[in-house]
Amino acid sequence: MTKILTEVQRKILQFIIDFRDEKGWPPSLSEIAEEFGYKNRSTVREHLQALEKKGLIQRDEKVARGIDLRLDDHMFVTRPIIGEAAAGSPVTIYPGAIDTVDLPNMIKIPKESFLLKVKGQSLKDAYIFNGDVIIVNPNVEPVNGQIVAAVLDEGAVVKRYFKKGKVIELVSENPEFVPITVDESYRHFHIVGVVVGIYRSMEAKSNRYS
Amino acid sequence: MTKILTEVQRKILQFIIDFRDEKGWPPSLSEIAEEFGYKNRSTVREHLQALEKKGLIQRDEKVARGIDLRLDDHMFVTRPIIGEAAAGSPVTIYPGAIDTVDLPNMIKIPKESFLLKVKGQSLKDAYIFNGDVIIVNPNVEPVNGQIVAAVLDEGAVVKRYFKKGKVIELVSENPEFVPITVDESYRHFHIVGVVVGIYRSMEAKSNRYS
DNA sequence: CAAAATACCATACATTTGTATGGCTAATGT
DNA sequence: ACATTAGCCATACAAATGTATGGTATTTTG
Numbered sequence: 001m002t003k004i005l006t007e008v009q010r011k012i013l014q015f016i017i018d019f020r021d022e023k024g025w026p027p028s029l030s031e032i033a034e035e036f037g038y039k040n041r042s043t044v045r046e047h048l049q050a051l052e053k054k055g056l057i058q059r060d061e062k063v064a065r066g067i068d069l070r071l072d073d074h075m076f077v078t079r080p081i082i083g084e085a086a087a088g089s090p091v092t093i094y095p096g097a098i099d100t101v102d103l104p105n106m107i108k109i110p111k112e113s114f115l116l117k118v119k120g121q122s123l124k125d126a127y128i129f130n131g132d133v134i135i136v137n138p139n140v141e142p143v144n145g146q147i148v149a150a151v152l153d154e155g156a157v158v159k160r161y162f163k164k165g166k167v168i169e170l171v172s173e174n175p176e177f178v179p180i181t182v183d184e185s186y187r188h189f190h191i192v193g194v195v196v197g198i199y200r201s202m203e204a205k206s207n208r209y210s
Numbered sequence: 211m212t213k214i215l216t217e218v219q220r221k222i223l224q225f226i227i228d229f230r231d232e233k234g235w236p237p238s239l240s241e242i243a244e245e246f247g248y249k250n251r252s253t254v255r256e257h258l259q260a261l262e263k264k265g266l267i268q269r270d271e272k273v274a275r276g277i278d279l280r281l282d283d284h285m286f287v288t289r290p291i292i293g294e295a296a297a298g299s300p301v302t303i304y305p306g307a308i309d310t311v312d313l314p315n316m317i318k319i320p321k322e323s324f325l326l327k328v329k330g331q332s333l334k335d336a337y338i339f340n341g342d343v344i345i346v347n348p349n350v351e352p353v354n355g356q357i358v359a360a361v362l363d364e365g366a367v368v369k370r371y372f373k374k375g376k377v378i379e380l381v382s383e384n385p386e387f388v389p390i391t392v393d394e395s396y397r398h399f400h401i402v403g404v405v406v407g408i409y410r411s412m413e414a415k416s417n418r419y420s
Numbered sequence: 421c422a423a424a425a426t427a428c429c430a431t432a433c434a435t436t437t438g439t440a441t442g443g444c445t446a447a448t449g450t
Numbered sequence: 451a452c453a454t455t456a457g458c459c460a461t462a463c464a465a466a467t468g469t470a471t472g473g474t475a476t477t478t479t480g
Binding site: 050 | 456459460465466467
Binding site for chain 3: 461462480
C-alpha cells in the first residue's frame with residue numbers, strides 16, 4: 001500500500017500542487033516539462049503515469065490539464081485552528097496551529113480568513129457554543145451591525161459592532177446583556193476581524209457541556 | 211462595488227465551481243458551451259469576460275482551462291433553500307426552491323445533501339436558532355448519537371438519534387428536555403436525514419428574535 | 421429615444437496539448 | 451549475464467482549445 005515515490009516524482013507532484021494552488025488550475029505537460037528542463041512532454045507523461053499508478057493523481061489523458069490530485073483527504077478536510085475565542089482571556093492565537101478541526105469534507109477556508117474554536121460557554125449570549133468554529137475575516141472593515149471578534153481590556157468578546165461617531169458600541173445578541181461602550185478610557189482595543197459565519201459540526205463525539 | 215450577476219452569469223459561475231470541485235480542474239470553453247447548449251465558444255468567452263470584469267474569476271486567455279476562481283472577495287455564493295424545519299408542523303419541502311441563502315463559498319454542499327432553514331425558536335433546545343441553516347444528508351443511515359431531522363406525529367424535530375433494539379430514542383441536546391421514545395404507538399415516523407452541520411450567517415440584517 | 425449592454429450565432433485560424441512510436445543510457449535486482 | 455525499471459530524447463500527428471471578426475435580436479439604461 002505504501003508506494004514510495006522517487007525523488008523526481010515527488011518533486012513533480014509538489015510542483016503540481018503548488019501550481020494548482022497559485023494559478024487555480026493544474027499545469028499542462030509542457031509547463032511541467034519546462035519547469036524541470038525536459039525537452040519533451042513524453043517524459044512528463046511517463047512520470048504522471050507513474051504517479052497515477054501509485055494513486056496520487058488521477059488523470060483524464062484526453063483532456064487538457066486533466067490532472068486531479070488524490071492526496072489524502074486529510075489534506076483538505078482537516079484544517080488548522082489557529083486560536084481560541086473565550087471571554088476573560090484574550091483571543092489566543094497559537095504561533096503554530098496546534099489543534100485541528102475535522103470538517104466533514106465541506107469546508108474550504110479562503111486564504112485570508114481563519115478559524116477560531118469557541119471554548120466554554122462564554123459566548124453563549126451570542127448563541128455561539130463550546131466547540132463551534134467561527135470563521136473570521138481579518139482583512140475587512142467592520143460594518144455597523146456586523147459581528148466582530150475584538151480584544152479589549154477585560155478580554156476578548158464576540159459581539160455586534162456599532163460605530164457612532166468616535167464611540168464604538170459592542171452589543172450582544174442577547175438583549176439581556178448590557179452593551180459595551182468603547183471610548184478613550186480603553187487602553188487596549190483591537191478588532192481581530194469580522195465574524196463571517198459559524199460552523200458547528202454535528203458529530204456524535206462532540207461534547208457541548210464540557 | 212456590488213456588481214450584480216445576470217442569471218446566466220450566475221449559472222455559469224456555479225457550473226465552473228461545481229465542475230472544478232468534481233473533476234479537479236476547471237472546465238474548458240467547449241465544456242461550458244455544451245453544458246448550456248451553446249453552439250459556440252465565443253458566447254461562453256463573452257460570459258467569462260463579463261465574470262472577469264466583475265472580479266469573480268481571473269483568466270489566462272492564452273491557456274487551456276485558464277479559469278481561476280476569485281470568490282474570496284465575494285465570499286458568498288447563493289444557494290437555494292428547499293424547505294423549512296420547525297416544530298409543530300412537518301418539515302416543509304418547497305416544490306421549487308423559494309428562498310436562498312448566501313453561503314460562504316467555503317461551504318461546499320455535497321450533491322445529495324440539502325439545506326433547510328430553521329424557522330422560529332422551536333429548535334433552540336438543540337442550540338439551533340431562527341434563521342440558521344441546517345445541512346441535511348438524506349442518503350445515509352443515522353448512526354447512534356448523530357443528530358437527525360425527523361417527522362413524527364407531533365411534528366418535526368431535530369434531535370440526537372439513538373436506536374436501542376426496536377425502540378428509537380430522540381434526545382435533545384439540552385438535558386432539560388425529556389427524550390422522545392419512538393415505538394409502535396407512533397403512526398408517523400420518518401427520518402428526513404442526518405444533520406451534517408449547521409451554518410449561521412452573521413449578517414447584520416438577520417433577525418434572530420422575530 | 422439613442423446608446424450600451426446582454427446574449428446569442430457562424431466561420432476561420434493559430435496554438436496548445438496530449439498521444440503514439442521508437443530509441444538511448446544508467447542503475448538495480450536476480 | 452539478463453531483464454527490469456527509471457529517466458530522458460526526437461519526431462509526427464490528431465484533437466482540443468482559445469482567439470478573432472462580424473453578424474442578429476432583445477433588453478436595459480441614461
